[in-house]
Amino acid sequence: MNKTMRITVDGRKIRASPGQTIMDACDDAGVYVPRLCDVEGLVPQGSCRVCTVKADGHTVAACTEPAEPGMKVENDTLEIKNYRRDLVRMLFHEGNHLCPICEASGRCELQAMAYRLRISQATKYPYLQPVRPVDASHPDIALDNNRCILCGRCIRASRDVDGKHVFEYVGRGIHKRIGVNAENLAATNASIDDYAMSLEVCPVGCIIRKREGFFAPIGARQFDREPIGMDVETRQEHHVPKRRPDPAFGNDGTK
């Protein structure tokens, strides 16, 4: 059963190990599948759907769908790219994403994804312009829910890596938000040293490390140097397998 299999992505044959998701197999082969809610080091949850691909004709989330022998995957097709564009556009319209004044500009995965998908202007959707307060109660961390895209990476990082459960989803449907497990962030056991509070966990500018904003000059920020996904696309030469929590440990994961 441990024998590697072959799947086809946009006509190109790549190897996949048993139990690997489509995304992991693609990452190992240097094929980038765009994603926002998934990040190396956390259990995938398939909620943002930006990694949508067609596998043998069915639309699935590449981050959660296991690779099957002989599977034919469509990733970089016009149809799939249009799905992704719509999904990312809706994220912009649902929150208050003001890139010009946001300290995450230049390292924001949502912004970088928009650039990668060539989204550059307003679309047919209305801006919902929700009114969401900033929680700046914690001495070292602030939460600006206006920028949250509900990826849940902070929930998984706090729960699975920090073992703290600082964050959780609250509400349903369009009212669903990220909540903290107390009256405000200051009343939780959150710490600036938590993995959940590191710059790599929040893909946008929702979790703010206080008094560090705009330290990186324009030109030296993460996505000023290279577009999002290029790290995966240049991975082929090194063939470094992705770091993932061991499924045997379930949600208790490893750091």
Add this chain to the structure above:
Amino acid sequence: MSVENPKTRIVEIEPLTRVEGHGKVTVHLDHDHNVVEARLHIVEFRGFERFIRGRLLWEVPVIVQRLCGICPVSHHLAAAKAMDAIVGADVLPPTAEKMRRLMHYGQIMQSHVLHFFHLSSPDLLFGFGAPVKKRNVFSVIKEFPELARQGVMLRKYGQEVIEYTAGKKIHGTGAIPGGINKNLSIRERDALLGNIERMIRWAGGAVGVAKDYTLSHLPQVEQFANFKSNHLSLVRDDGALDLYHGNLRAIDASGNIIFDQVDYTRFNDYLMEEVRPWSYMKFPFIKSRGNLDGWYRVGPLSRLNNVSYIDTPLAEKEYRTFREFSRRKPNHMTLAYHWARMIEVLHCVEKIHELLLDTDLQGTDLRVTGARREEGIGVIEAPRGSLFHHYKVDEHDQVTYCNLIVSTTHNNSGLNRAVTDVARKYVGGKKRITEGLLNHVEVAVRAYDPCLSCATHALGQMPLVVELFDAQGHLLHTNSQYVDRPAAGLKP
């Protein structure tokens, strides 16, 4: 005579062109078509002071610079200076202060050059009464190609200075509370040094153009919106021109000191703002002189009237000529703003040269913090005049209070006075208003280089329409300065 008198009629010039933002001029006439009063109305409102509340303190310098695309650096730095006070950074590392100064000199230079070459030079080169189709920057390019090229290249240079210090030509992020986020690389320094000699030469030439204009049109310049006022600006502790930092000095119309070396954090003790119902722009005045006599002007003209000297040799030489011209008394001529503005451009280019040769710009000590405060005030000499930013921040790092007094607000009374003065001479007594005559009113406004979007914190474009009202307040005549807009028409 009150302008509310039913026997007056109103001429409106709306919106203004070749100023930043959207304003409207109404000229109030009596039955004999004499001007009673003219007002510059600021009819837009943005509310930056309100929606900045709740934001985090380090975001402020980046957010407030969005007030404007012409001089964002001024807001960026004024806010950063206020935030320095809040984070307890009383003395910045030399690299940080000098990088900010470099950014600021680049900003003043490019903004002044934009105003002089792109916006005002058509009026000066072709005459205020020249046809609208001719009075634009494209005609300048056609008939004075070398001058236009120098204007474009000078502005480009100023913007490159901003890019190397703030990361972008417009709306960068360089200044952070307590310092700066980058130094100047050797490559960036050498790129700027490569062109500096030429820029100094061209800036000197620009002073010549403005000076020659003033001297060769003296009867007109002396007649045109030349009125006495107080003047306010920052000056260095030895009285020298300092555009980035200093203390407040105010002089009266005769050049006597009203106050001097006042710590700008105490500006509330010396200045007040009056609200009038017909404008979103407030009317500041010097407290000790009262709201009738205490109004003052700011900007290049006021700065050169105020300072004791300029600490760069070429600009100092031009400054002396400027002062001798008015016999070392304050120069009150509205059109002399242009001359003063170009002397400042020369000063900025000299300062940029001086800074580029300073190895502190390659330092790595970029920021500092100290004991936290709840309140911070930052004042800077922006291209258009003194710019005040005042904030309060709570213990959670969130802004609770913001008050911005921008240069054009300081000049509000001066602008209204200039418009009235010009309207009396050029507009009054006529039944219909020609393009050229209307433009005289505009030229007066434009000389102050008003940034109306800043002043009202307003979203705006830059069109021009003119409206004429009869004594009962009925609209009589609409005129437009748009070349491609429907021509003037009579309305019942």
